[in-house]
Amino acid sequence: MSTDPQQLAIIKAGLDAICREMAVNLRRSATSSIVREARDFSVALTDAKGEVVAQAECIPIMTAGISLAFADIAELVDVSTLTPDDAFIMNDPFSGGQHLQDIYLFVPIVVDGTVVGFGATTAHHVDLGGMHAGISTQATEIYQEGLRMPLSRFSISRDWENPRGFVRQVVGANVRVPDAVIGDLNAQFAANQTATRRLGELMQRHGVAACTAVMEELKDYSERRFRDAISQVPDGRYLAEEYFDGSAYGVGDVPICVQVEVAGDEMRVTFDGTGAQVLGNVNCPVASTVSAVQSAIRCCIPVEGIDFNEGCNRPIDIEVPYGSVLNPAAPAAVRSRLTPASRVFNAVVRALGEAIPEQAVATGFDTTTAIAVSSLVEGRYQVALEILGGGWGACAEHDGADGLDNPISNCANAPVEALETDFEHFWIDEYAIVDHSGGAGASAGGRGIRRSYVAKQDGVKVAGYSDRHREGPDGRDGGASGAPGAHAIVRADGSSERLSTNYEAVLNRGDRIVVVTGGGGGFGAPPADR
Incomplete structure (x- = not known):
């Protein structure tokens, strides 16, 4: 009808x-x-x-x-x-x-x-x-x-x-x-x-x-509207590569390689050259990979006045090598799948930034920094789970945002008061923006955050994962890189230990875990007086 x-x-x-x-x-x-x-x-x-x-x-x-x-x-x-x-x-x-x-x-x-x-x-x-x-x-x-x-x-x-x-x-x-x-x-x-x-x-x-x-x-x-928008992108094949740190899993840097082909009103996205699946929890199911690609394309090709529904996905063909970290074979562990998925997002955005320079943006910290703080007392578990954001990448028009979850995740930071009302086994003694963590540039990268959890009893377990602890995200067009993140435990006696990007540990009363997220990359060469 x-x-x-x-x-x-x-x-x-x-x-x-x-x-x-x-x-x-x-x-x-x-x-x-x-x-x-x-x-x-x-x-x-x-x-x-x-x-x-x-x-x-x-x-x-x-x-x-x-x-x-x-x-x-x-x-x-x-x-x-x-x-x-x-x-x-x-x-x-x-x-x-x-x-x-x-x-x-x-x-x-x-x-x-x-x-x-x-x-x-x-x-x-x-x-x-x-x-x-x-x-x-x-x-x-x-x-x-x-x-x-x-x-x-x-x-x-x-x-x-x-x-x-x-x-x-x-x-x-x-x-x-x-x-x-x-x-x-x-x-x-x-x-x-x-x-x-x-x-x-x-x-x-x-x-x-x-x-x-x-x-x-x-x-x-x-x-129809999305095809029309794609047809405004110059035809061509655009390449980009990102990586995540695989040292916590016994491997080196794991490459995420993307090829974006634009032909008329259609796009084909492939991942030849991407690293093989990892013996660890950092593999990305193909549904997450496809979702990250779709999200990145929608961010880079804005179309006013339409909803993003299944029709938007019809012009996009996505191929992901089976057995890669972006399409692992069962029974691979996948809990931390947002680490490679975020690099998929970054790589597609970077590739399309070459095709559409006016939509280019510096890379953000764009890393899901997850932490679980749990306690078992007299047979009763308490489990707090947090997703923390960092600085976003800057673009030509404005600085990057501070302390936001990465674009494909988009979780809010839970208020300290809500967590301390819900849970009895820890309290938060610091929640702050990390100054100077965003990359310098004509537009500065967003800043990361620091959050510190203190155990109120012995035997509090913590576990978490992140990325970009060795190097921060790249700037663009002369902008500087953002600062890296870090996780550390500071014991009640003053001793401390640096944690890897994938860890489990136990805190006793007075011990704390300090989680720092990194900043975003800057855009454009910074002014001489900035």
Whole structure:
């Protein structure tokens, strides 16, 4: 059916509003600080085929991966047989997922007896079992990282809402903090219920046929607009290389090599020359690699007035060598997959900066700096998980931002007060911007942060990972590099030890771990008097 432009605009606004409400409800319903405060989650509406048609502004690498996570739905089940009591859960990195902590939850939206779409949510859960609370940094295979769930259909009333339900029991029995994990999954259900209710209301108001037609037209419209934007990029083959520090895993620098080919209104992105998968937790599932590429291209080729839905991905062909660190073979460990994924983002941005100089930007610290602080007292676990950001790269128009998570992650920094209210085993005695950590330039790179956690009791365990501890990110067009990051433990007696980029340690009362993130690169030669 043909779509009236005014009706299309009204229905589109309704779809966008549904996703924003989903995000608000998920955050306000969440239990853990990583979801409630850091906002490490994403939400979307899909059509009946599982393709994203609308999304809220949350975590780019998660939202970009929703369609990939749900790609097997047609092979798994006849969609027409689904009921409002059905749901799907998955977190398998080798079947379209990211890493085990990111659990995807899909609920069919049934209107007048027909499945018209799905409410889709994903959240980073504070613990999924594994070798170490929060982060299993020493894992060498996925079995050591926690509970792995392929895309699976289950009954909400029988398997979840029932306290003895199978899915609820399996999840609760395999995690250290079941109240937090189950609480956050309930928040995902609440967001999906919002999608079900609001999309049903929208379709009652405008008609099922009109709304489903708009869903298709929005994808087609985004594709047309995005193809037009790509066609403005000069044809050619643009190359870039990044690397991450593999010394903590017994290897040297691991190269991330990208080739971006632009031909007319299409792009082809390949990764020949990228390093092989690593015996450690730093491999990147192909869904994360694809999501990082899509996010980078969308950042470099801005198109005003369109939503980023599945239509935007149609002009982009991505090939990733199997067995590489960006497409590892099972059962590789993948917990720290954002380290190579961030270098994918950096490499694509750098390559496109050669094609579109006006969009060029210096490299940011762009490193997920994750830390888990846990305690086990009298059989009860407390697990705090933090994602800390650094300085962003500068561009011609302005300085880089200070203390922000990297662009494909986009988590917020949790307030000190919230953490100290939630947890009894540590306190934070410093949270500060690191002066002079951004690279100098005509526009200066953003500055990193310093955060210090002090153990309030003996036996507090910490684990974490990061990158760029040897060298900071590059500047551009004469700008200086940003400062590197660092992790260190300072004992109560004054002694200290520097930590690697992937570590586990134990703190006793009065010991502290100090986490420093690096700055972003500067852009342009700095003025002589600056």
